[in-house]
Amino acid sequence: MAAFYWLLAVSAAGADDPAFxxxxxxxxxxxAELVVPAGQKIKLEVENLDATPEEFESYELNREKVVPAKGTVVIFVGPLKPGRYPFFGDFNKDSAKGVLIAK
Known part of the structure; x- marks a missing residue:
């Protein structure tokens, strides 16, 4: 029973976070550039339409997550200070690049 309440609490924890x-x-x-609110935790949904996996990686955000081919992952970040937070696809570094801009 305790596991159920823990799961319910974890599920509700991100329910009010804005999604991008x-x-x-x-x-x-x-x-390639995504503006997000500064000072607030956000939910980042990353959908991969390609037939091969990609890895979302950002040193500044301290995040690294494989996005399966034809799949979607959720990554929570923040709250962020105002600024630019670059990210890239580790499997395609030359083309898969972007930046979160916290304002």
Whole structure:
């Protein structure tokens, strides 16, 4: 029973966080620049439309997550200070690049 309440609490924890979406198409992030609110935790949904996996990685955000082919992952970040937070696709570093801009 305690496990049920823990799962319920974890599920509700991100329910009020604003959600933003990134799409991976042809080994590129769309949009390449995404404006998000500063000072607030956000939910980042990353959808991969490609037939191969990609890895969302950001040193500044301290995040690294494989996005399966034709799949979607959720990454929570923040609260962020105002600024630019670059990210890239570790499997396609030359084309899969982007930046979160916290304002």
């Amino acid at each position: 979406r990134l799409t991976i198409r042809d080994h590129r992030f769309e949009p």
